[in-house]
Amino acid sequence: MSDKEIMAARERALKCAYFALDKKALNVKILQIEKISSIADYLVFASGRSDKQVQAIADSVKMGLKPIDRPIDMEGFDEGRWVVIDYGDIIVHVFQEEVRAIYNLDELWQRAPRVEVPEEYLWEKE
Known part of the structure; x- marks a missing residue:
């Protein structure tokens, strides 16, 4: 059994949020979309x-998850305006504000339930 199978998508999505917040990402959201779309189970927005901070956030997510999951694809890293990291069941979007x-x-997916990011992950209180 692989590490990916051992760690559920929800836990990996939370880890993505953690690694994004470790690089001072803003407005991090996790949305559970499995019941309203077939593209993934979770979306993570940060x-x-x-451009340098977007790249640092995306790299932190990719490197942080590397021991347990590898992305299928990653687009937009060189430009650093909008990076998409596709893990199959989780899609991470890192944007410039x-x-x-x-x-x-955020509005497009507004009907998707939010997964609460643990308070201890947050570097700035909302």
Whole structure:
């Protein structure tokens, strides 16, 4: 049995949020979409203030999850405006704040239930 099978998608999504927040990501959300879409079970959204921070957040998620999961694909890293990391059952979106506002995926997925990010992960209190 692989490590991926041992750790459920929800736990890995929470780890993605943790690794994003470790690089001071803003407005981190985990959405459970398995009942409303077939593209994945969870979406993780995070924002950064610059291309370098977006790249650092995406790299932190990828490297942090490396012992337990490998991405199927990763797009947008070189530009650092919107990075998508696809783990199959989890899709991580790391945006620059203004790009996130333009595409507004938060509103698109607003009916999806949110998974609460543990308070101890948060670096700034909302």
